[in-house]
Amino acid sequence: MGDIFMVNEDDLDNPDQRLAEIIQSGQRPEGNLDLDRLLHHEERHSQQWARAGHAWFIAQYGFEALGGECLNRFEEDAGFSDGGYDCDPAPVPTPTPGPSPTPPG
């Protein structure tokens, strides 16, 4: 059993060479995303697919996609930032202590 790589680019004269460039660069074709992180994200989708089964995964993913990518629990489970989605919540700021009370004088 092998791996399947799909690259969504138009009008490639030499797809073999393009795939080699992507692998050797270690970067996602667009977005400067780390290829290891992206492949980990896609691996998580493969596991989701295996758990749900072909038809059920497609049905559930389609339903989840209706709410937009940032509400899609499959994308959340696979890791938003690893997949190149800008959906992670902003970090909660650490509360800073206020000024010490001063006695009335």
Ligand SMILES: [Zn+2]
């Ligand atoms: Zn994804």
